[in-house]
Amino acid sequence: MTQKILVTYASRSGSTSGVAEEIGKTLRKNGTVVDVLSMQAVKDLTPYDAVVAGSAIQAHQWLPEALQFVRENKLELRRKTFAAFLVCMTLAMRNGETYRLHVAEAFVPVRAQVQTVSEGVFAGALELGKIPSIGDRLKFGISVLLGVWPAGDSRNWPAIRAWAEGLQLK
Numbered sequence: 001m002t003q004k005i006l007v008t009y010a011s012r013s014g015s016t017s018g019v020a021e022e023i024g025k026t027l028r029k030n031g032t033v034v035d036v037l038s039m040q041a042v043k044d045l046t047p048y049d050a051v052v053a054g055s056a057i058q059a060h061q062w063l064p065e066a067l068q069f070v071r072e073n074k075l076e077l078r079r080k081t082f083a084a085f086l087v088c089m090t091l092a093m094r095n096g097e098t099y100r101l102h103v104a105e106a107f108v109p110v111r112a113q114v115q116t117v118s119e120g121v122f123a124g125a126l127e128l129g130k131i132p133s134i135g136d137r138l139k140f141g142i143s144v145l146l147g148v149w150p151a152g153d154s155r156n157w158p159a160i161r162a163w164a165e166g167l168q169l170k
């Protein structure tokens with residue numbers, strides 16, 4: 001039987017959806033059928049053998065809608081192979097790699113619902129013009145000026161593809 005995989009994401013400014021698309025493209029290379037959908041667009045999990053779910057990080061956590069997706073679908077997700085990823089700016093900091101374990105703490109509430117076979121931690125993109133709240137835009141603008149993290153796209157496509165290639169979703 002052909003394996004069918006769902007890659008699903010929660011994103012506010014589009015960088016996490018781009019990561020999800022790249023994971024989907026990589027998984028399709030070996031002939032697997034892959035759907036890439038926002039969590040809001042997922043209506044039925046039953047057709048899928050495996051689910052790869054990811055979220056942008058805000059305030060050190062998966063987005064609330066992503067945590068809600070896992071909570072609401074936990075029984076179905078527990079019957080499947082489940083992998084998770086996150087997209088954040090901490091990893092794009094100069095010494096970002098040293099925070100990898102700290103950033104991965106965002107998976108704690110996810111693991112509490114569903115066991116993960118793999119967890120991907122990726123740098124994202126900080127597009128100041130796409131941040132809706134003026135306060136947040138100002139805060140992030142200042143942090144960019146102070147050199148905390150870079151503005152723009154810091155997604156590491158080879159790292160994203162390598163993680164997707166290494167996924168054991170059987």
Ligand SMILES: Cc1cc2nc3c(=O)[nH]c(=O)nc-3n(C[C@H](O)[C@H](O)[C@H](O)COP(=O)(O)O)c2cc1C
Nearest residue numbers: 011012013014015016056059060088089090124125
């Ligand atoms: C309001 C806000 C809060 C954020 N909080 C964090 C954070 O706590 N840690 C972090 O590493 N990145 C944080 N980020 C950076 C985002 O995770 C990063 O820009 C990500 O690529 C956004 O994904 P999206 O484009 O899919 O929304 C924050 C961004 C915004 C706009």
